[in-house]
Amino acid sequence: MQSFLIYSAQTRAWPIWVRYFMASIIVAGMVLLRQSLAVYVPAPLYLLFFPAILINAALFDRGTGIYSVVLSAALARYFYFEPTGSFALADARTNVGLLLFIGIGCAISFIIEALHTTAHRLIEANQRLAAAEREKELLFQEAGHRIKNDLAMIVALVRLQERTEKDPHVRDTLATTANRIHVLSRVHERLHPGEGTTSVINIADFITDLCEDITASLIGARPIAIRTKVERHWLSQERSVPIGIIVNELVTNCLKYAFPDDRSGTIVIGFVRQDECYELTVTDDGIGPTHTVGTRRSSGLGQRLVHSMAAQLGGTAKITFDGPAGACATVRFPVSVG
Structure with a gap:
């Protein structure tokens, strides 16, 4: 999904004439495909135009999708409805069918555009969250290193004071204090092993x-x-x-x-x-x-x-x-x- 959105972001940046030209090629290709399958599969008249609308709306934009709907309706009227070879209004049932096709096709174009916009925003939000998580992890590691270094410095100062004391009771108290600070450092190191900490x-x-x-x-x-x-x-x-x-x-x-x-x-x-x-x-x-x-x-x-x-x-x-x-x-x- 993300790969498709990245690709569609590139195709949507094409010049407008290129997008409409490619949309015309895709719709024409569906007409040729239907013609080639007509002998084997008597498909409904509009069936193969919907994939063209979906592809063009997804690859390009809503406007290209609507253009594909209008072009598909015009080609269907010209090739598949009596009298063929004309764009004149046909009978009432044919006209209602064409209007329904145009309405459904336009709705599909709008829905695909909305889905594309939502998915793009979700991906951007996920990327921002991932970047914030990486930044938090770096800050977390930096804080961990500083705490570890500070605790090590405190232990060193306490042990230095221990060596200078002459009173055995004071030395024992300082040694116990240094050991307790040292265990805090060990506990901290065990709880914060580095990248990927949970x-x-x-x-x-x-x-x-x-x-x-x-x-x-x-x-x-x-x-x-x-x-x-x-x-x-x-x-x-x-x-x-x-x-x-x-x-x-x-x-x-x-x-x-x-x-x-x-x-x-x-x-x-x-x-x-x-x-x-x-x-x-x-x-x-x-x-x-x-x-x-x-x-x-x-x-x-x-x-x-x-x-x-x-x-x-x-x-x-x-x-x-x-x-x-x-x-x-x-x-x-x-x-x-x-």
């Missing part, structure tokens, strides 16, 4: 990739495994950010406190849908209550951060224990956004 995220891929980042940056040679058991659900970018922060906070807390003295163990991240709620779990088989978020061995800020992110999702967070060892952090939030 507004929804496959949470299974997102959590798996985030855990691979954590494994590469924090575990190293320690005998700790991170496993994921996550269902594939599509969530908006707005809801994926707090999920990424929660996962990072809980997993980082497990790595920091659950496995002291190079203790081996496993951290399992789960994400499932239960009825009208999503459930995110982070479970470990570490040393138990002494490492959970909010206890004396982890920061109160970490607890507040997890609960704040859970509240942002419209849900709740809680910690449960499985005997003297291991812990499970559970975050539940509704599927639908209130």
